[in-house]
Amino acid sequence: SSELTQDPAVSVALGQTVRITCQGDSLRSYYASWYQQKPGQAPVLVIYGKNNRPSGIPDRFSGSSSGNTASLTITGAQAEDEADYYCNSRDSSVVFGGGTKLTVL
Amino acid sequence: QVQLQESGPGLVKPSQTLSLTCTVSGGSISSGGYYWSWIRQHPGKGLEWIGYIYYSGSTYYNPSLKSRVTISVDTSKNQFSLKLSSVTAADTAVYYCAREWGYCSSTSCLGWFDPWGQGTLVTVSS
Numbered sequence: 001s002s003e004l005t006q007d008p009a010v011s012v013a014l015g016q017t018v019r020i021t022c023q024g025d026s027l028r029s030y031y032a033s034w035y036q037q038k039p040g041q042a043p044v045l046v047i048y049g050k051n052n053r054p055s056g057i058p059d060r061f062s063g064s065s066s067g068n069t070a071s072l073t074i075t076g077a078q079a080e081d082e083a084d085y086y087c088n089s090r091d092s093s094v095v096f097g098g099g100t101k102l103t104v105l
Numbered sequence: 106q107v108q109l110q111e112s113g114p115g116l117v118k119p120s121q122t123l124s125l126t127c128t129v130s131g132g133s134i135s136s137g138g139y140y141w142s143w144i145r146q147h148p149g150k151g152l153e154w155i156g157y158i159y160y161s162g163s164t165y166y167n168p169s170l171k172s173r174v175t176i177s178v179d180t181s182k183n184q185f186s187l188k189l190s191s192v193t194a195a196d197t198a199v200y201y202c203a204r205e206w207g208y209c210s211s212t213s214c215l216g217w218f219d220p221w222g223q224g225t226l227v228t229v230s231s
Contacts, residue, residue, distance in 0.1 A: 031215035035152075042201055042224050043152065048217035086152055090216060093167060094142075094154040094205075
């Protein structure tokens with residue numbers, strides 16, 4: 001079965017840059033999409049495709065991909081970016097990563 | 106803009122069938138190219154895709170849940186629905202509906218879920 005692996009937790013100092021990674025074989029042929037989820041709220045799409053941001057998502061969010069690894073980068077992290085982040089991909093089925101809890105210090 | 110809203114009982118007894126409906130507003134569920142999905146999140150855990158339906162009625166389910174899941178669509182009401190049979194406490198979760206879109210080029214594919222409903226907590230308990 002397909003799997004996507006994320007680090008469970010990452011921290012970043014306010015205003016610094018952080019990269020959240022997602023690994024899986026499906027990412028060699030399928031771009032990841034990334035979702036931000038704050039407590040008690042539904043996930044929100046932040047990045048899709050090669051590096052596309054939906055309307056309303058700040059440009060400090062960016063995405064990249066290399067081989068079997070997709071990355072979400074937040075350049076100049078803000079306090080409001082503290083949240084869980086999930087990657088998503090697909091091969092034989094739709095799969096989500098286990099999520100990364102981002103703490104902004 | 107398209108909005109999704111889940112509705113249904115918040116409490117279901119073990120062995121019974123969980124039934125939820127997602128109402129789509131601001132757009133037609135019959136718009137081609139979109140897949141209408143159900144996703145759940147166990148308390149304190151990550152996201153689990155349940156399955157999707159195309160407006161034509163074709164479906165695809167998570168293999169781990171396939172034997173218990175039925176997703177249907179009612180284009181006249183602009184709704185799609187989830188039925189999960191023989192529920193246990195392990196099915197207690199927040200259930201989300203979401204719209205998925207995607208496409209493939211010659212070298213790669215991409216897809217994404219947007220928007221999502223606000224989610225509804227379903228508790229399985231006697």
